[in-house]
Amino acid sequence: MNKLDKVLYTARAHTTGGREGQSRTDDGRLDVQLSSPGGAGTGTNPEQLFAAGYSACFIGAMKAVAAKQKITLPQDLSVDAEVDLGPVGQAYGIAVRMNIHLPGMDTASARQLVDTAHQVCPYSNATRGNIDVQLNVG
Template sequence: MLSRTLTATIRPVSRSFAFSQRRGIITLKEIKYTAPATASGAGRNGNVTSSPEGTKALELDLTTPTALGGTGAGHNPEQLFASGYASCFLGALNLVASNQGKKDLVKNAKIHTKVHIGEPNEKPGFGLAVDIEVEGVADEELVKAAHEFCPYSRALTHGIVVNVKTI
């Protein structure tokens, strides 16, 4: 669910609105970029590295959040997912606005994401939920178009192919 918050007021003004969503699977016609990552150690209490060709390497120590019984002394996968989603959604918003000739409408935009982890109702294990707040943009159709364009939103809305193999 998305909401928008206007920064021009002292009190945040929020209004939630939902988009209709169809389920399906998104497949790739062409791969344009690949971001590899490797986790090692004890999973949530290990480390993760990512060194895509032509970019700065990322190396983070991971720790389980205190809410899940850990020390919270490092980063966790939900933080990484929330950060990636926020930046991807902002990029989609900027691109869609630019394509529609509305670039000025998003010049002060900020995307706030919250990634929640917990036990799902449907099956055992853990599940995720995401809240997105779009700050500084009053054009709901523009936000909807960005949501429909953003790869993170598309993956969560429509599903993606995930290949798992042992090596």
């Protein structure tokens, strides 16, 4: 297990009702209704929140790597994250596909940047060896 050298930030959320409930952060910046995937509710679900969080974090990691390596990133870079939910034996698990768009970058440079960002990203480090994560560059 990796231990933090120093805590830079702590996110706090209060959730009630599980997948059919509500979640809000202590600072009030996030306040969402939750619904099960494919259910009748109008809220989001944990897999959608994970997809949004992971993709945003991954872009941050790419920006950090690019700054260190003095690489200019495309202004219109984006990540489309897909999070699958399904059974794993008697339990449930997730799998992730990150579809990374770096318009104008040559394929080799984009792949190297993505692979390095995958080593830096906190979400990638948290999931490594636990779930299937595919990084598609295109």
